[in-house]
Each structure stands twice: as structure tokens, then as C-alpha cells.
Amino acid sequence: MAASETAIREAGQDFIRDIIRADLAAGRHETIVTRFPPEPNGYLHIGHAKSICLNFGVTGEFGGHCNLRFDDTNPTKEEQEYIDAIERDVRWLGFDWGGHLYHASDYFEQLYQWAEHLIRAGLAYVDDQTQEEMRATRGTLTEAGTESPYRGRSIAENIDLFRRMRAGEFPNGARVLRAKIDMASGNINLRDPALYRILHAEHPRTGTAWCIYPSYDFAHGQSDAIEGITHSLCTLEFEDHRPLYDWLIDHLPVPSRPHQYEFARLNLTYTVLSKRVLTELVRGGHVAGWDDPRMPTLAGLRRRGVPPAAIRDFVKRIGVAKANSVVDIGMLEFSIRERLNKSAQRRMAVLRPLKVVIENYSSGQSEEIEAVNHPENPADGTRRVKFGRELYIERDDFMENPPKKFFRLAPGREVRLRYAYLITCREAVKNKAGEVVELRCSYDPQTRGGNAPDGRKVASTLHWVSAADAVPAEVRLYNALFLRPEPNAGDFAADLNPNSLEVVADARVEPDLAADTSHAAVQFERQGYFCRDRDSTPDRPVFNRTVGLRDSWAKAAAKG
RNA sequence: UGGGGCGUAGCCAAGUGGUAAGGCAGCGGAUUUUGAUUCCGCCAUGCGGAGGUUCGAAUCCUCCCGCCCCAGCCA
Numbered sequence: 001m002a003a004s005e006t007a008i009r010e011a012g013q014d015f016i017r018d019i020i021r022a023d024l025a026a027g028r029h030e031t032i033v034t035r036f037p038p039e040p041n042g043y044l045h046i047g048h049a050k051s052i053c054l055n056f057g058v059t060g061e062f063g064g065h066c067n068l069r070f071d072d073t074n075p076t077k078e079e080q081e082y083i084d085a086i087e088r089d090v091r092w093l094g095f096d097w098g099g100h101l102y103h104a105s106d107y108f109e110q111l112y113q114w115a116e117h118l119i120r121a122g123l124a125y126v127d128d129q130t131q132e133e134m135r136a137t138r139g140t141l142t143e144a145g146t147e148s149p150y151r152g153r154s155i156a157e158n159i160d161l162f163r164r165m166r167a168g169e170f171p172n173g174a175r176v177l178r179a180k181i182d183m184a185s186g187n188i189n190l191r192d193p194a195l196y197r198i199l200h201a202e203h204p205r206t207g208t209a210w211c212i213y214p215s216y217d218f219a220h221g222q223s224d225a226i227e228g229i230t231h232s233l234c235t236l237e238f239e240d241h242r243p244l245y246d247w248l249i250d251h252l253p254v255p256s257r258p259h260q261y262e263f264a265r266l267n268l269t270y271t272v273l274s275k276r277v278l279t280e281l282v283r284g285g286h287v288a289g290w291d292d293p294r295m296p297t298l299a300g301l302r303r304r305g306v307p308p309a310a311i312r313d314f315v316k317r318i319g320v321a322k323a324n325s326v327v328d329i330g331m332l333e334f335s336i337r338e339r340l341n342k343s344a345q346r347r348m349a350v351l352r353p354l355k356v357v358i359e360n361y362s363s364g365q366s367e368e369i370e371a372v373n374h375p376e377n378p379a380d381g382t383r384r385v386k387f388g389r390e391l392y393i394e395r396d397d398f399m400e401n402p403p404k405k406f407f408r409l410a411p412g413r414e415v416r417l418r419y420a421y422l423i424t425c426r427e428a429v430k431n432k433a434g435e436v437v438e439l440r441c442s443y444d445p446q447t448r449g450g451n452a453p454d455g456r457k458v459a460s461t462l463h464w465v466s467a468a469d470a471v472p473a474e475v476r477l478y479n480a481l482f483l484r485p486e487p488n489a490g491d492f493a494a495d496l497n498p499n500s501l502e503v504v505a506d507a508r509v510e511p512d513l514a515a516d517t518s519h520a521a522v523q524f525e526r527q528g529y530f531c532r533d534r535d536s537t538p539d540r541p542v543f544n545r546t547v548g549l550r551d552s553w554a555k556a557a558a559k560g
Numbered sequence: 561u562g563g564g565g566c567g568u569a570g571c572c573a574a575g576u577g578g579u580a581a582g583g584c585a586g587c588g589g590a591u592u593u594u595g596a597u598u599c600c601g602c603c604a605u606g607c608g609g610a611g612g613u614u615c616g617a618a619u620c621c622u623c624c625c626g627c628c629c630c631a632g633c634c635a
Contacts, residue, residue, distance in 0.1 A: 013574060013581095039635050074634065131633060138631055142562045145631085176633050186563035188631050197633035216635050237629055240564045262565085264628095269571085275635090317583060319573050321566095324628055328571045331584050341597060376597070407595080416593055450593050461593045526594045553595040 014320040016054065016261060020062055020231060029230045032064030035102075036090070037220070037234075039071045040082035040204070043290040043297040044089045046311065046332070047266040047273040053315040054263070055233055056095040067227055068097040072105045073219045075203035083204065085290070089298040094308050104219045105205045107226055111214045112166065114222060114252045115177055115196055119158045123251055124195060125151055126161040127178045134176075137183075138191055144184035145191045151180060165198055168211045172198050177212075181247065189244045193217055221245040225254035232258045235265040236322065266318070267326040270480035270487070271296050277492050286496060287481070293533075293544050294481045294500050304478065305521050305531030305546030310339040326486060336547045340521050340529040345373045345380055348418065348463040349509040349524040349543075351475055353392035355438045355467060358423065361389045366468070369449075371419045385510060387420050390467035392508050394526075397462045398439060400428055405556060407459030409439070416461040418525065422447040463525045470508035474542045476533065477502040507543075514541045521546065 023029050034055040038044065044052075056066045068090060072078050090097070104111075118124035127134065127150045139145030153161075162177055164170065177196035185191055195218040200211045224232045232245075239262045249257060267273060273296055281287050281295070290297055293304035301311065314335035318327050348371070366388040374380035393409070402410040409415050414424040421443040429438040446453050450461070479500050487495040513522065519532050528548035535542045 037635090041635080071635065077634075127633095134633080135631075140562085140631060144562090173633065178633095188563075190563095191631085194633050199633080213633095215633075220635085236565070238635090240630055242564090264566085317572075319583095321573070323566050323573090325572060328584065331572070334584060337596090346594080375592095375594080405595095418593060458593090460595075463594075523594085523596085526596070549594075549596050551595075556595085 015322070016231070016233060016263060016320055017058060017061070019261060020058055023230070024062060031230075032059050032062045033067070033228050033230045034059055034064070034233060035067040035069045035224065035227060035229050037069045037071045037104075037223075038086050039074070039077070040079065040086060041074070041077040042082060042275040042279055043085050043295075043299055045273050045275075045278060045295075045297045046268065046271075046301065046314075047296075049093060049298060049311050050266045050315050050318070050320075051233070051235075052090060052093055052095060053312055054320055058231070064230070065100055066095070066097060067100040067102055067229070069102040069223060069227070070104065071216065071220065071223075072103050072203070072205060073213050073216060074199075075201040075213065076199060078204055080204045085299065089302075092302055092308055093298060094312060102223070102227060103205055104214075104223050105203060107219070107223055108206060108210055108214070110226065111219060111222055112212075114254075115214070115218070116159060116162065117252060118179065118195070119162060119177075120155055121251065122155060122180065124177055124179050125153050125158050126165070126175050127151070127192075128175050131173060134194075138188065139183070141188070147183050148178070148192065151192070162196075165196070165212050166210075168200070170198055172200055174198060179244075179247075181244075187240055187243055189217070189241050190247070193244060217241060217244050218248065221248050221258065221260070222252065222254060224258035224260075225249060225252075225256045228256045229258040232260040234260060234262055236262050236324070237265075238262055262322070263320050264322055264324050267324070267486075268296065268332065269326055269329045269485040270482050271329060272482065272487050272489050272492055274489050277489055280492070281481075284493075286493070293476070294478050296481075303533070304544055305529060306336050307339045307343070307521065310336040313339065329480070333547050337529070337550070340523065340546065342376075344521040344523045344529055346371075346375070346523045346525050347510050347513050348385065348465055349473070349475070349507060349513065349527070349530075350392045350394050350463065350465050350470070351504050351507045351524075351527065352395040353465075353506070353508050354395045354398055354436070356391045356393050356423070356441050356464070357438060358389050358391070358443045359426065359440055360442045363389050365389065366466070369420050383512065385419070386466040386469040387417075388466050388468050391417070391464045392467055392470065393417075393439075393462050393464045397460075398425070398428070398436065400436060403557075408462060409460075414458050416447075416450045416458050417464045418461050419450055420448070420464070421445070421450070422452055422458055463527075465508045465510060467508075469511055471511050471514040472540065473507045473509045473514065474535075474540065475504040475507045475530070475545065476542065477504060477545045509541065509543075513543075523549075 036052050036055045059066045127148045137146045176194045178192045181190045183191045194215050196212045199213050242260050245260050291299035291303045314332050368384040369387045370382050371385050372382050397408045409425050411425050423441045423443045425441050427440040428436045431437045481500045482495045483497045484495050521531050523529050529546040530543040533542040533544045
């Protein structure tokens with residue numbers, strides 16, 4: 001794919017794109033090749049979305065392609081379920097790797113040959129030390145390590161031992177192939193890092209063909225080189241692996257010379273983006289699964305109703321840099337609302353119903369009111385909603401003793417029912433416990449559609465549904481999974497929000513919401529954006545709240 | 561204490577020697593049959609701190625401070 005001048009000019013301003021621009025200008029590359037390299041040991045989350053958007057984004061902007069490459073070098077942790085989920089989620093996010101689907105495991109034979117090459121060059125050796133011994137002799141952050149007693153083995157012996165490792169002659173952990181670099185290096189990654197370990201484990205792709213597997217460090221850069229990756233983009237914690245990455249590339253007859261660049265991973269307030277923690281949330285039953293709508297996984301966000309375009313917008317907004325940062329979750333919510341405001345049709349749904357009886361509307365009567373589907377998009381048309389003597393409004397929209405700035409319904413007060421009539425509250429009926437259970441109201445027949453011929457104004461407009469026609473529904477309201485802006489990933493359970501899921505069991509929705517199984521996002525007027533959950537049954541729809549509308553009243557009320 | 565990075569507003573972030581972009585949040589106001597949306601305005605005499613170089617410094621130099629990552633046969 002060739003990039004247009006315009007695309008290049010309009011590409012974002014960040015240090016990665018600066019580097020690519022410079023490389024292109026200097027003629028170092030004709031085309032850009034990147035890769036997104038997930039390990040299939042968990043589901044993709046929004047932090048991965050940053051990497052996906054970056055890797056696929058730059059090749060779209062500057063010309064080239066991005067490979068999807070599974071970094072499947074540890075069969076003890078990887079599963080086919082994750083492989084499938086990752087492909088599905090990358091596609092859902094809106095990216096296409098074309099034919100460029102690869103696996104580090106595709107290169108196992110080549111990597112093995114390169115390991116022998118290193119041995120023949122005297123740059124790698126088989127170490128018989130135990131894992132404990134290796135740890136003990138690695139040194140500390142401030143002290144040099146000591147060389148292994150097996151470091152001086154002959155090339156012939158090393159080759160023999162390594163081949164026998166491959167042949168399965170030794171149990172797990174018995175020996176390891178190490179690079180011979182510098183046990184005194186200040187960079188611990190250079191203190192003779194392990195290149196191959198013995199793992200008698202079945203691999204999702206290679207089965208039992210191998211019992212030795214390359215380490216990340218030995219696999220990653222070489223895979224990049226094989227695939228002709230020009231810019232290998234990864235997160236900051238790999239920064240001090242770069243000297244090792246380069247060392248291997250320098251000493252191996254690889255077909256190309258990739259370069260690694262590091263950027264800061266995404267952190268979000270009230271969220272944990274750690275595969276370990278996310279896995280524990282699922283396995284420990286703290287959430288209903290990888291696609292629980294409270295999860296920051298792409299599967300969770302999808303089920304929650306977040307449009308992929310909103311995630312892409314969000315990622316564009318937060319930028320790419322090298323400073324560790326924690327992005328306000330509000331920023332993601334903004335991107336979601338921005339997208340959904342444009343696309344979601346409006347409907348009325350009452351979450352916590354309070355019955356309203358229109359006393360001067362006769363009981364046998366009913367009518368259909370025309371309601372617009374999207375106020376900013378006339379092409380979405382209108383629909384007809386039933387109006388009758390008995391209605392439901394939102395409990396929160398009535399107060400018996402309203403404070404000064406509350407301008408919804410109250411005794412004696414007139415408000416508008418959206419698209420319908422102006423009504424006035426005559427009486428609040430209470431039960432024995434003193435709770436308001438019903439409102440007796442009157443309507444003004446002259447105000448059909450919502451406007452008074454005499455031009456009088458009302459302070460607010462309420463959403464409502466017809467008691468006789470509305471359909472009962474379950475609505476799931478999601479709150480942050482964690483209580484603190486920066487949860488402790490170590491003891492995450494202590495920071496879990498016990499109220500992250502609020503189930504509203506008896507909401508009432510417009511009938512067409514129950515009938516529509518398209519799963520398209522809708523806005524419940526004055527409340528938020530919702531989508532139909534797959535738990536819906538024909539007689540009982542279930543809706544997930546994707547995100548609430550901005551609510552300046554709630555904010556003001558909370559302030560007092 | 562060794563090595564590698566990073567510090568620009570409450571948050572994210574541009575800026576690469578010529579006098580602090582943009583977005584989120586917040587605060588005012590206008591419009592509004594969603595307390596939504598939209599629109600307008602305000603929001604760093606200041607760039608972790610102190611010195612220095614320069615006509616001029618967030619950008620260059622020196623020293624200091626703070627934060628993050630690394631001692632897996634995980635990635």
C-alpha cells in the first residue's frame with residue numbers, strides 16, 4: 001500500500017511517527033512493516049488496542065503492512081481459545097492483517113539452526129546449572145555475576161548437548177542454552193541470558209514436535225528479521241532488552257535488520273490492565289468471564305456496547321510517548337459518548353418506574369404519539385409511541401419536597417412528557433410506609449406534541465412509557481470495577497468495587513426495543529447509551545448500559 | 561548502590577533556540593421538547609529545582625531532586 005502525501009502529512013505527531021518519517025525521508029526504507037505480537041495467553045484489552053492502533057495505524061498512514069504475529073514460545077501458558085479470541089478482537093477493532101498472519105512457532109526450525117550457529121561461533125553454551133544456581137550466580141543490581149563452570153565447554157560438546165536437548169534426552173530444567181555475553185554487565189539482560197529451555201509440553205501449533213523452546217529474547221528479534229519488520233514497536237519494559245535484541249541481530253545471519261522502539265503502555269484510572277490480574281478476575285469468578293462488560297478487554301467493551309471507532313478515537317486522543325502515564329477513564333467515556341451520540345437512535349425507557357395516572361384522560365382511550373428517532377439526524381425518521389391514562393415515569397423525576405434547583409415534577413408543578421402533553425401533578429399517593437407509589441396528574445389536551453398554545457413554558461421534559469404497552473426488561477448498570485483511581489494490582493481484590501454491577505430487574509421499555517434484536521446501540525433518552533445483551537430472551541430483553549449521559553444535575557445535586 | 565528510561569496545567573499531550581498547540585476535566589454564558597447535544601468564552605508570566613551560556617532557553621551546558629523498569633529456564 002502506498003501512502004499519499006496527504007496521509008503522511010496528516011499522520012499524528014509523536015516520536016514514533018517522527019522516526020518513521022525520518023527513515024522514509026532518508027531512504028532507509030521504501031515501505032514500513034510492523035507487527036502486533038500478542039502472546040496467546042489471555043484476551044486482548046484496551047492497552048493492546050493502543051499498540052494495535054499504533055502498529056496498524058502507521059503502516060496505513062505511511063504505506064506498508066502490519067503482521068499479526070503470535071508470540072507463541074511458551075506452550076505451558078498458551079491456548080487455542082486465546083488465539084481465536086485475539087484474531088476476532090483485532091478484526092473487530094477494525095484492522096486487517098491481510099495474508100500476514102504469522103507465528104513465532106513457524107520459525108522454530110530456523111531459530112534452532114541459528115542457535116547452533118551461535119554455538120559454532122562460540123557465542124552460546126549449554127549450562128547444566130540448576131535454575132537456583134543460575135539465579136545465585138547472576139549477581140545483583142549492583143554486583144557482577146559469576147561465570148558458570150560450564151561456560152568454557154567446547155563447541156563440539158555444546159553442539160552435542162544442545163542436539164540431545166532437542167532430542168528429548170533431558171528432563172525439564174536440566175539444561176539450558178545460554179548466550180555467552182558478559183556476566184559483569186550493568187544490564188542484567190546481558191549476563192548470559194537463557195536462549196532455549198527444555199519444556200516437555202504440547203504446543204497448540206507444533207504439538208509434540210519440540211521439547212525445547214526459544215525464549216522471548218531469542219525469538220522476537222529474529223522473527224522480526226525473518227518477516228522484514230522495519231520498526232518493532234514495544235512497550236517501555238523492553239527498553240533494556242534492546243541491547244540483547246541488537247546483539248543477536250548482529251551475530252546471526254538474519255535476512256534483515258529490524259530496529260526496536262519503545263513507548264509507554266496505557267494505564268487507565270479505576271482499571272487494571274495486567275494480564276495476570278485480568279486472568280485472576282476471570283478464574284476467581286470476580287467477573288462473569290473475559291467478555292464481562294465490566295472488563296477492560298476488547299471482548300468486554302464489545303459486549304458492553306462500545307463501538308470500535310470510539311476506541312480508535314480514544315487511542316488517537318491519548319497519543320504515544322515515553323512518559324509513564326495514567327489516562328483518566330473519563331477520556332474513554334468521552335470518546336464513547338461522542339461516537340454514540342452521532343449514531344444511536346433515541347428511545348424511551350423507564351428504569352425505576354413510578355406510576356402516573358392522568359385523571360382527566362379517560363380509561364378507554366389511547367393514542368399514538370410521533371417521536372423522532374434522532375434529533376440531529378432526520379434521516380433516521382420517526383416512530384409512534386402509545387400514550388394512555390396510565391404511564392410510568394422515572395422515580396428520580398419526582399420529588400415531594402423539591403430543592404430550589406430541582407425542576408422536574410413535584411406536587412402542583414407542570415412538566416412536559418416528551419413529544420406528548422404537558423401534565424400537572426395533583427397528588428402523590430403514598431403507601432403505609434409513607435413511600436410515594438403513584439402520582440395523580442392532569443393533562444392539558446391543548447398541548448399535544450408538547451407545546452402550549454398560550455406559549456407558557458415548563459422547566460423540564462420527562463421521558464415516559466405507557467403502562468399498558470411498555471415491556472418489562474432487565475437493565476444492567478455498570479460502574480467501575482475498582483474503587484480507587486489507581487488500584488493496587490498486587491492485592492486487587494481489596495480494591496474491587498462491590499457495586500460494579502447494578503441489576504435493574506423491572507425496567508419498562510418501548511415495545512419496539514423488545515422486538516429489535518439488531519443489537520445496535522440506542523440512547524435511552526436522558527439516561528445513557530445501551531445495547532441489547534445476548535442474555536436477552538424473546539419475552540424479556542436485557543440491556544447493558546454502555547455509558548451514561550453527562551449529567552450536570554447529578555453533579556450539582558451531589559455538590560448540594 | 562549498577563544499568564536503562566521519564567518529568568510541560570487536575571489528566572493526556574504538542575513543542576527540537578524566537579517568546580507555551582490541541583484534547584479531557586473544570587468554570588462561566590448562549591441555544592435546547594434529552595439538566596443531553598451544539599456553540600461561545602475562561603483556564604500554565606509558566607515547562608521538576610538551582611545555577612550557567614545566549615540579544616533571547618521548555619528547548620543548549622552543569623549540578624541536584626523525583627518517578628518508572630530490570631536480578632524468570634514469562635512475555
